[in-house]
Amino acid sequence: MAAAGTVGRLLREAGAGPVVWVASGDVAAWSAGLAAEGFQMVAAPDGADVVVVADTSWNDAPLFRRRRFLLSLHDRLSPAALLALVPAGWERPAGECGYEVIAIADGCVLARVVAAVAPDQAGEAYEGEGSLDLRWSPDEVDWLRPDPRGVWHEVTAVAETARAYALHDPYGGHRGAAVLSRHLGCPIDPGHVTFGAGVASLLRDLVALADGGTVLVGRYGFADVPGWVTQARSPVRVFDESAAWCEAIRRARPSLVIADRPTQRGVVHPVDQALAEASRLGAVVVIDEANANYLDPAQSAAWLTARHDNLVVVRGLSKGYCQGGLRVGYAIASAALSRRVRAAVPALQTSELALQVALRMLALPDPLAGLRARIAEMRPRTERALTAFGLQPDPGHPALPWLTAPATALDRLAERGVLAKRLRAADRSAPDLAKIAVPLSDERAAMLTDALTDAPTDRAAGPADALTDRAKTP
Incomplete structure (x- = not known):
């Protein structure tokens, strides 16, 4: 088992602050040992630079209990705090609960939070x-122009529309594919389209495509995505999505990549090479094109779903169309991924009224x-x-x-x-x-x-x- 000296050395090498809270274990012994290493001990997590978990009883605890405990610490850690876990064996649950392991030595695992689970960040x-x-x-x-608000005047029989129960087309693909094909300027197969309750909802569902593997997310992407990944028990890694994607994919070797295009900093990456590199490593790529409505529709990466078998493109009607409250988004997937996408997204997620309005707006001649x-x-x-x-x-x-x-x-x-x-x-x-x-x-x-x-x-x-x-x- 790691001694206080080992933990102290790891903390100094990581540049940790001096204030330490022992959350679990022999508090008196660890407090004395770390105080001898020059650290200041506190009795509560508020303001602590380091949290130490050093309780051998965790050795026999089932994995789900370790996960639950690690998740409970999220709200108690300051954003820059480090977590020292003793004894070893915490690597897997730490990675699955939103922590990045930064050092392992002599039975001590040192980690930091990269994705906290919180509602509506x-x-x-x-x-x-x-x-x-x-x-x-x-x-x-x-x-x-034409004003999309005029579409609502077309949907006058609201009660009849709301009564429609499209069990024959639960993902909207059969009704939406032709409209999307014209809108994006490329052929879209009905079986490759999945409508959902907005882009955010689709991103939340598509985290399941990682199958428990590492998820690589963009640094300034949708703020809730890292927390959703943590809830799905997948390790999170972050990359600068405004820089080249290929090198980040090679380093992280993820199961799933989620990134904006265009990015918040305004970069529209050519993604052909990144998709090929991700495919070589067995990774699925989900491109969030919520902001792509401001570009010409022909600039969408949707056409690449016919060339690459690992791509999902997600778009919506919030940006530009000013219909955020409509809560409609759609995912266009490669043929090889379509069944997995629909398995992850609940059927009939989009109301009939919202879907009909969305399709009419997407059919307008470039409003x-x-x-x-x-x-x-x-x-x-x-x-x-x-x-x-x-x-x-x-x-x-x-x-x-x-x-x-x-x-x-x-x-x-x-x-x-x-x-x-x-x-x-x-x-x-x-x-x-x-x-x-x-x-x-x-x-x-x-x-x-x-x-x-x-x-x-x-x-x-x-x-x-x-x-x-x-x-x-x-």
Whole structure:
């Protein structure tokens, strides 16, 4: 069994802080031993840099009890805390419960949290108020032609539509394939399409494609994904999705990759080579194209599902279409994966009313063309305003209605009553980012200009701009 000296050495090598809480084991003996190594002992986890679990009774405990215990520690650890587990044998449950093992020596396992299980982590970024809310783009809807809101007038027999019970087509593929084929400009087989209750819901279900293996997730992807992976008892690894994917896939050797395209930082990767590398290693790749609505539909990776047998592309109608409340998303899978995708996603997940509205909107003749033109007009204006204010916005992709900047921009903008979204890095070693929506209406653009050129006021305490009462697009 590891001695306090071994644990102390590992902690120093890992750069751990000095405050230690012994959560389990002979508290007196371990406290004395680690105090002799120069660490400061505390009686509660609050503020602890290290949590030590050193109880030999765990040797005989079943695996599920170890998992339950490790998960219970998530809420008690600070984000940067390390976990020292003694004796050895904790490697597997630690990896399955959202921890990354960073060192093993002489019967001690040293780990850190990489994915905590918590409800709606993505939603936390939308708390708080300001005079101008640039965490979403409520003014996108003004630039859609024809206006998708007109689709609702077509669905007049709501009661009859809601009564329809499509047991013959529980995943919507037979009704949706032709529409998607025209929309994306490539042939889509009905059996390869799976509709679900929004992109987030589909991502949650598709975690099952890892079959317990390692899941490689993008650093600034959907915030809840790492926690879902942990709930599924799969190890989580994080990579910089704005950099080259192939090397990250080779290093992690995952069973499943989940990444945005385009990324939050505006990179649209060519994925052919990454798919081939993932296939060589036996990995499935799920590409989240929720933000791809702002690009030309022909730029979707959906057409590659006919070339690669390990690809799933997920899209929705929240971004651009301004229909987040509709809760409709769809997954297009390679032929070899279609049955596994449908096995992971509950049948009849999309209401008939929502599906019918979604298909009508997707059948419209490019209603987002006007929106793309408006973004191209207003984005440079926002970038100039932020730069003049002393921020350092990342150029990103010119078609996307937001810019990113270092997280220090969050407080500076908040001082002027402007709210930006915090993009939390999934790996603790990377910095958070600020995501700043481009004001598309003249009214909101003028509000931003005024906020950044006037002297700071108490606007941060005021209500968000009235436009946020409309349908919100995160």
